[in-house]
Amino acid sequence: MSEVDSGMSKTLHNGLQILDLLVAHPQGMTLTEIAEGVGVHPTVAHRLVRTLEAHRLCRRDRFKRIPLGTGLVRLAEPVEQDLRTLARPVLEELTDLTQATAHLVVREGADEVRMLMIVEPRQARMHVSFRPGQVDPIDRGSAGLALLSAAPAVEDEREEVSLARKRGFAVSYGEIAPSIIGVSAVVPGRDVSIGLSLFSAPDEESLGRTVVDAAQRLGSLLR
Numbered sequence: 001m002s003e004v005d006s007g008m009s010k011t012l013h014n015g016l017q018i019l020d021l022l023v024a025h026p027q028g029m030t031l032t033e034i035a036e037g038v039g040v041h042p043t044v045a046h047r048l049v050r051t052l053e054a055h056r057l058c059r060r061d062r063f064k065r066i067p068l069g070t071g072l073v074r075l076a077e078p079v080e081q082d083l084r085t086l087a088r089p090v091l092e093e094l095t096d097l098t099q100a101t102a103h104l105v106v107r108e109g110a111d112e113v114r115m116l117m118i119v120e121p122r123q124a125r126m127h128v129s130f131r132p133g134q135v136d137p138i139d140r141g142s143a144g145l146a147l148l149s150a151a152p153a154v155e156d157e158r159e160e161v162s163l164a165r166k167r168g169f170a171v172s173y174g175e176i177a178p179s180i181i182g183v184s185a186v187v188p189g190r191d192v193s194i195g196l197s198l199f200s201a202p203d204e205e206s207l208g209r210t211v212v213d214a215a216q217r218l219g220s221l222l223r
Contacts, residue, residue, distance in 0.1 A: 014038050015048050019068070022058060023109045028065030083192070084117050086221045091119040091194065094214045098207065100198035101128040102214075105143035105184070107191035112137060113144045116192075128180055128197040142182030145170035146193045150186040169208035171201070185212040188219035 021029060021037045029037070035045035049066060052058045056071030084104070091102040104117040115134040138144035139158060148157070149164035164170035169185040176182065176197075183204065184195030194215045201207055 011048070014040055014044070015052060018045075018048055018052060019057060019072075022066065022068045026067065026109065026112060028061060028063075028067035030065060034066065083222070087117060087194070087218055088119065090214050090218045090221070091117065094194065094196065094210065095119045095121045097210060098196055098198070099123060100196040101130070103130065103143065103184075103195050103197060105147075105193045105195065107138065107147050108135060110138075113141075113147060113193075115143075128177075128199070130197065136176055140172070141176040142170040142172040142184035143193045143195050145172060146184040146186045146195065147191060167205075167208060168212050171204055171208070183207045183211050185215040187215045187222070190219065190222065192218075194218060 017038045018034055021034060025033075031042060031045055031049060034049065035042040038045060038048075040048070049058060053060070053069070056069045056074075058066050059069040060066055083106075087104045091104060095102045099121045101121065102119045103115055105113050106116050108114045112135050115130055115132055115136075118130050118132050120129060136144065138148060139161075145158070145160050145164050146169060148161045149170060153162065153165065160170060160172065169183060172182040174180060179199065181198050181201045182195055183198075183201060184193045185208070186193050195211060196207060
Protein backbone atom coordinates (compact mmCIF):
# COMPACT_ATOMS: atom_id res chain seq x y z
CA MET A 1 0.00 0.00 0.00
CA SER A 2 1.13 3.56 -0.66
CA GLU A 3 2.57 5.70 2.14
CA VAL A 4 0.92 8.89 3.40
CA ASP A 5 2.86 12.13 3.03
CA SER A 6 2.44 15.64 4.42
CA GLY A 7 0.30 16.74 1.49
CA MET A 8 -2.29 13.99 1.99
CA SER A 9 -5.25 13.48 4.31
CA LYS A 10 -4.30 10.68 6.68
CA THR A 11 -7.92 9.89 7.52
CA LEU A 12 -8.92 9.58 3.85
CA HIS A 13 -5.74 7.60 3.17
CA ASN A 14 -6.63 5.11 5.92
CA GLY A 15 -10.17 4.80 4.62
CA LEU A 16 -8.92 4.03 1.12
CA GLN A 17 -6.48 1.51 2.57
CA ILE A 18 -9.46 -0.27 4.12
CA LEU A 19 -11.11 -0.50 0.70
CA ASP A 20 -7.87 -1.90 -0.75
CA LEU A 21 -7.81 -4.52 1.99
CA LEU A 22 -11.41 -5.51 1.33
CA VAL A 23 -10.73 -5.86 -2.39
CA ALA A 24 -8.05 -8.42 -1.49
CA HIS A 25 -10.43 -10.21 0.93
CA PRO A 26 -13.76 -10.57 -0.91
CA GLN A 27 -15.17 -12.77 1.87
CA GLY A 28 -14.80 -9.89 4.30
CA MET A 29 -12.62 -9.12 7.32
CA THR A 30 -13.19 -8.60 11.02
CA LEU A 31 -12.76 -5.17 12.54
CA THR A 32 -9.65 -6.41 14.33
CA GLU A 33 -8.16 -7.68 11.06
CA ILE A 34 -8.87 -4.33 9.40
CA ALA A 35 -7.26 -2.40 12.27
CA GLU A 36 -4.16 -4.59 12.09
CA GLY A 37 -4.03 -4.38 8.30
CA VAL A 38 -4.17 -0.59 8.24
CA GLY A 39 -2.10 -0.14 11.39
CA VAL A 40 -4.60 1.85 13.45
CA HIS A 41 -6.29 1.41 16.82
CA PRO A 42 -9.54 -0.60 16.69
CA THR A 43 -11.49 2.48 17.77
CA VAL A 44 -10.14 4.40 14.78
CA ALA A 45 -10.89 1.45 12.49
CA HIS A 46 -14.44 1.37 13.86
CA ARG A 47 -15.01 5.05 12.99
CA LEU A 48 -13.56 4.60 9.52
CA VAL A 49 -15.70 1.54 8.84
CA ARG A 50 -18.83 3.30 10.12
CA THR A 51 -18.13 6.17 7.70
CA LEU A 52 -17.63 3.79 4.79
CA GLU A 53 -20.82 1.95 5.76
CA ALA A 54 -22.75 5.22 5.73
CA HIS A 55 -21.73 5.66 2.09
CA ARG A 56 -22.45 1.96 1.34
CA LEU A 57 -18.83 1.35 0.43
CA CYS A 58 -18.70 -1.55 2.88
CA ARG A 59 -21.22 -3.46 5.00
CA ARG A 60 -21.40 -5.98 7.85
CA ASP A 61 -22.72 -9.47 7.21
CA ARG A 62 -24.56 -11.64 9.73
CA PHE A 63 -21.22 -13.01 10.96
CA LYS A 64 -20.03 -9.44 11.67
CA ARG A 65 -17.46 -9.66 8.91
CA ILE A 66 -17.01 -6.60 6.73
CA PRO A 67 -16.96 -6.99 2.91
CA LEU A 68 -17.24 -4.33 0.23
CA GLY A 69 -20.60 -2.68 -0.26
CA THR A 70 -22.89 -1.98 -3.18
CA GLY A 71 -22.04 1.72 -3.24
CA LEU A 72 -18.88 0.85 -5.14
CA VAL A 73 -21.01 -0.46 -8.01
CA ARG A 74 -22.66 2.95 -8.32
CA LEU A 75 -19.28 4.70 -8.31
CA ALA A 76 -17.93 2.34 -10.96
CA GLU A 77 -21.05 2.52 -13.15
CA PRO A 78 -19.97 5.50 -15.32
CA VAL A 79 -16.65 3.83 -16.15
CA GLU A 80 -18.21 0.45 -16.83
CA GLN A 81 -21.00 2.03 -18.85
CA ASP A 82 -18.46 3.50 -21.26
CA LEU A 83 -16.78 0.11 -21.51
CA ARG A 84 -20.06 -1.69 -22.17
CA THR A 85 -21.16 0.88 -24.73
CA LEU A 86 -17.96 0.49 -26.73
CA ALA A 87 -17.80 -3.27 -26.28
CA ARG A 88 -21.35 -4.16 -27.34
CA PRO A 89 -20.94 -3.76 -31.15
CA VAL A 90 -17.61 -5.62 -30.97
CA LEU A 91 -19.23 -8.50 -29.08
CA GLU A 92 -22.22 -8.53 -31.42
CA GLU A 93 -19.94 -8.80 -34.45
CA LEU A 94 -17.95 -11.56 -32.75
CA THR A 95 -21.15 -13.44 -31.98
CA ASP A 96 -22.43 -13.08 -35.56
CA LEU A 97 -19.12 -14.36 -36.94
CA THR A 98 -18.96 -17.43 -34.71
CA GLN A 99 -22.59 -18.13 -33.73
CA ALA A 100 -21.31 -18.55 -30.18
CA THR A 101 -21.96 -16.64 -26.96
CA ALA A 102 -19.54 -13.73 -26.52
CA HIS A 103 -18.57 -12.26 -23.18
CA LEU A 104 -16.74 -9.30 -21.69
CA VAL A 105 -14.94 -10.07 -18.43
CA VAL A 106 -13.17 -7.70 -16.04
CA ARG A 107 -10.64 -8.46 -13.35
CA GLU A 108 -11.93 -8.15 -9.78
CA GLY A 109 -8.93 -7.83 -7.47
CA ALA A 110 -6.11 -10.36 -7.40
CA ASP A 111 -8.08 -13.60 -7.46
CA GLU A 112 -11.38 -13.18 -9.30
CA VAL A 113 -12.97 -12.06 -12.55
CA ARG A 114 -16.49 -10.79 -13.17
CA MET A 115 -18.69 -11.33 -16.21
CA LEU A 116 -19.62 -7.78 -17.18
CA MET A 117 -21.54 -8.39 -20.41
CA ILE A 118 -22.98 -11.33 -22.32
CA VAL A 119 -24.11 -11.26 -25.96
CA GLU A 120 -25.90 -14.38 -27.17
CA PRO A 121 -26.14 -15.43 -30.83
CA ARG A 122 -29.39 -14.62 -32.56
CA GLN A 123 -29.42 -17.43 -35.13
CA ALA A 124 -27.75 -20.40 -33.41
CA ARG A 125 -29.99 -23.42 -32.71
CA MET A 126 -28.33 -23.83 -29.29
CA HIS A 127 -25.98 -21.59 -27.34
CA VAL A 128 -24.34 -21.18 -23.96
CA SER A 129 -26.05 -18.87 -21.48
CA PHE A 130 -24.44 -17.12 -18.50
CA ARG A 131 -25.61 -14.64 -15.90
CA PRO A 132 -24.05 -11.16 -16.11
CA GLY A 133 -22.28 -10.32 -12.87
CA GLN A 134 -21.10 -13.89 -12.34
CA VAL A 135 -17.81 -14.00 -10.43
CA ASP A 136 -15.26 -16.79 -11.00
CA PRO A 137 -11.72 -17.57 -9.82
CA ILE A 138 -9.13 -15.92 -12.04
CA ASP A 139 -7.21 -19.17 -12.47
CA ARG A 140 -10.20 -21.08 -13.87
CA GLY A 141 -11.69 -20.52 -17.30
CA SER A 142 -10.33 -18.88 -20.42
CA ALA A 143 -11.17 -15.30 -19.39
CA GLY A 144 -9.10 -15.43 -16.23
CA LEU A 145 -6.31 -17.40 -17.89
CA ALA A 146 -6.08 -14.76 -20.63
CA LEU A 147 -5.83 -11.99 -18.02
CA LEU A 148 -3.12 -13.87 -16.14
CA SER A 149 -1.19 -14.40 -19.38
CA ALA A 150 -0.92 -10.63 -19.85
CA ALA A 151 1.34 -10.45 -16.79
CA PRO A 152 4.94 -11.71 -16.58
CA ALA A 153 5.37 -15.42 -15.93
CA VAL A 154 5.38 -16.53 -12.29
CA GLU A 155 6.63 -19.68 -10.64
CA ASP A 156 4.22 -22.63 -10.70
CA GLU A 157 1.73 -20.91 -13.00
CA ARG A 158 -0.64 -23.17 -14.90
CA GLU A 159 0.63 -24.55 -18.19
CA GLU A 160 -2.47 -23.09 -19.85
CA VAL A 161 -1.38 -19.58 -18.82
CA SER A 162 2.08 -20.07 -20.33
CA LEU A 163 0.52 -21.42 -23.53
CA ALA A 164 -1.90 -18.47 -23.69
CA ARG A 165 1.03 -16.07 -23.41
CA LYS A 166 2.63 -17.71 -26.45
CA ARG A 167 -0.53 -17.98 -28.54
CA GLY A 168 -2.11 -14.66 -27.61
CA PHE A 169 -5.34 -16.30 -26.43
CA ALA A 170 -6.43 -18.79 -23.78
CA VAL A 171 -8.55 -21.92 -24.15
CA SER A 172 -10.30 -23.83 -21.37
CA TYR A 173 -12.43 -26.96 -21.32
CA GLY A 174 -15.21 -27.45 -18.77
CA GLU A 175 -13.65 -25.23 -16.11
CA ILE A 176 -16.53 -22.83 -15.49
CA ALA A 177 -19.37 -25.11 -16.57
CA PRO A 178 -19.23 -28.78 -17.62
CA SER A 179 -18.74 -29.39 -21.35
CA ILE A 180 -18.33 -25.68 -22.11
CA ILE A 181 -15.26 -24.51 -24.02
CA GLY A 182 -13.91 -21.01 -23.51
CA VAL A 183 -11.68 -19.03 -25.86
CA SER A 184 -10.55 -15.60 -24.62
CA ALA A 185 -8.02 -12.85 -25.32
CA VAL A 186 -7.03 -9.88 -23.20
CA VAL A 187 -7.86 -6.36 -24.37
CA PRO A 188 -4.47 -4.62 -24.82
CA GLY A 189 -3.59 -2.36 -21.92
CA ARG A 190 -6.69 -3.27 -19.88
CA ASP A 191 -7.67 -5.72 -17.14
CA VAL A 192 -10.44 -6.85 -19.48
CA SER A 193 -10.87 -9.86 -21.72
CA ILE A 194 -13.16 -10.72 -24.60
CA GLY A 195 -14.10 -14.30 -25.26
CA LEU A 196 -16.42 -16.97 -26.54
CA SER A 197 -18.25 -19.79 -24.78
CA LEU A 198 -19.30 -22.68 -27.00
CA PHE A 199 -19.96 -26.40 -27.12
CA SER A 200 -17.27 -27.36 -29.63
CA ALA A 201 -14.08 -25.84 -31.00
CA PRO A 202 -12.81 -27.89 -33.93
CA ASP A 203 -10.33 -25.15 -34.91
CA GLU A 204 -8.87 -23.47 -31.82
CA GLU A 205 -6.41 -21.39 -33.80
CA SER A 206 -9.04 -19.87 -36.07
CA LEU A 207 -11.34 -19.08 -33.15
CA GLY A 208 -8.41 -17.70 -31.19
CA ARG A 209 -7.41 -15.34 -34.00
CA THR A 210 -11.00 -14.14 -34.33
CA VAL A 211 -11.17 -13.40 -30.59
CA VAL A 212 -7.78 -11.66 -30.62
CA ASP A 213 -8.94 -9.44 -33.49
CA ALA A 214 -12.04 -8.47 -31.49
CA ALA A 215 -9.96 -7.71 -28.38
CA GLN A 216 -7.63 -5.52 -30.39
CA ARG A 217 -10.54 -3.62 -31.95
CA LEU A 218 -11.96 -2.89 -28.52
CA GLY A 219 -8.52 -1.85 -27.30
CA SER A 220 -8.33 0.67 -30.15
CA LEU A 221 -11.76 2.09 -29.25
CA LEU A 222 -10.73 2.51 -25.62
CA ARG A 223 -7.61 4.56 -26.33
